[in-house]
Amino acid sequence: MHTNSGSSGKRYGEDVLAGDWRRPRKGAVAEVALEHGLVLESADEGFCGAVVGWDKRTVTLEDRRGRHRVFDLEPAAFLLDGRPVTAVRPAPEQAAGTGPARSASGSIAVRGARSRVARESRIYVEGVHDAELVEKIWGHDLRIEGVVVEYLEGVDRLPAIVADFAPGPGRRLGVLVDHLVPGSKESRIAEEVSSPHVLVTGHPFVDIWQAVKPSVLGFSAWPDVPRGVPWKEGVLRALGSGEEPGEAWRRILGSVRTYADLEPELLGRVEELIDFVTAPLAVQD
Numbered sequence: 001m002h003t004n005s006g007s008s009g010k011r012y013g014e015d016v017l018a019g020d021w022r023r024p025r026k027g028a029v030a031e032v033a034l035e036h037g038l039v040l041e042s043a044d045e046g047f048c049g050a051v052v053g054w055d056k057r058t059v060t061l062e063d064r065r066g067r068h069r070v071f072d073l074e075p076a077a078f079l080l081d082g083r084p085v086t087a088v089r090p091a092p093e094q095a096a097g098t099g100p101a102r103s104a105s106g107s108i109a110v111r112g113a114r115s116r117v118a119r120e121s122r123i124y125v126e127g128v129h130d131a132e133l134v135e136k137i138w139g140h141d142l143r144i145e146g147v148v149v150e151y152l153e154g155v156d157r158l159p160a161i162v163a164d165f166a167p168g169p170g171r172r173l174g175v176l177v178d179h180l181v182p183g184s185k186e187s188r189i190a191e192e193v194s195s196p197h198v199l200v201t202g203h204p205f206v207d208i209w210q211a212v213k214p215s216v217l218g219f220s221a222w223p224d225v226p227r228g229v230p231w232k233e234g235v236l237r238a239l240g241s242g243e244e245p246g247e248a249w250r251r252i253l254g255s256v257r258t259y260a261d262l263e264p265e266l267l268g269r270v271e272e273l274i275d276f277v278t279a280p281l282a283v284q285d
Contacts, residue, residue: 029077029084034059036106036259037271040087042069043077052264059087062268103140104258105271119146121172121277122165127151129249130176130208137259138270145278155185158200159192167197170281174273177202199276203265206231209252211266216255 032038034054040061041048047069049061060070071078078087123142125131131151135142142149152161155177167173175193179186180202190200205211209232210222225234232245241248259267 029086031088032078032080032085033090034087035090036267039080040085041079042071043079043084045069052267053260053262054089055260056089060264062264066268066272068264068268104137105141106259107141117146118148119277120170121147121174123147123149123174123176123273123277124161125149125151125176126155126178127153127208129253130178132249132253133208133211133256133262134176134270136253136256137262138274141274145274147274147277155189158189162193162195162198167195169197171197172277172279173198174277175200175202176269176273178208179204179206199273201269201272203263203269205263205265208266209235209249211263212252212256213261213263216261217252 034051036051036053038051039048040051040059042061047061047063049063049067049069051059052062052068053060054073057074058070058072060068062068073087073089078085123134125134128151131149134149152158152175158175158177162173162175165171165173173195175190175198177186177190177200180190180200181187181204186202190202193200203211206225214220214222219239223235223238225231225238232248236243236245236248243251256262
């Protein structure tokens with residue numbers, strides 16, 4: 001799995017090719033406003049990927065293998081469809097509603113559309129908190145696509161649950177797993193599932209809480225919790241919070257507004273699952 005590039009990834013601000021033609025002066029090339037899913041190529045390093053997040057100074061790209069790279073917006077130069085461009089944050093008026101309306105996931109919102117009749121395909125997540133976060137950010141997209149999200153109440157019975165679901169053509173199953181890293185219990189269980197109609201993927205975080213950027217909640221990093229200590233309880237104790245986990249989660253979820261409040265490792269995986277379960281039958285199998 002990927003390292004947490006969203007909060008502590010390597011920055012690429014050092015200008016090792018100063019004076020190179022691939023670093024045009026600001027204003028010498030067209031500017032393109034960042035948006036989720038925009039495919040850019042680093043002119044310096046040849047890394048090509050879709051935009052999965054940005055902040056005041058950097059942009060995060062994800063390539064087709066799921067690898068993330070973080071680039072400084074200045075003085076980095078990018079290629080868009082082979083043409084040099086300067087990537088900039090969206091203009092304030094666009095964010096305020098001038099131009100296409102965007103859903104919380106960054107997709108173009110479809111105004112007035114009715115929810116599509118539910119597909120047979122499904123997305124499963126591990127628990128209630130996972131389902132609530134996915135609904136808050138991708139709910140509009142899922143209703144437009146007719147995709148239902150259900151939760152597993154843990155990953156231990158995943159192979160049996162997949163067998164009961166009986167996946168097949170037109171009945172695909174996407175599964176989002178917490179802490180899917182090499183050697184983990186979750187990765188060993190995921191390896192037991194083998195079907196062209198099932199995609200099991202996940203993020204490296206111990207709990208879905210960690211997929212929320214800590215800066216959104218007013219602190220710099222999620223605390224480390226010793227082995228043997230329940231993770232949520234350990235986090236709340238380290239943060240000096242007297243809240244119960246359910247109360248704390250309501251406050252965390254309430255602080256999340258858009259996909260920009262989440263770590264790229266989660267964004268890329270959920271988008272991948274939505275694409276998988278909504279792929280046209282002609283290209284599924």
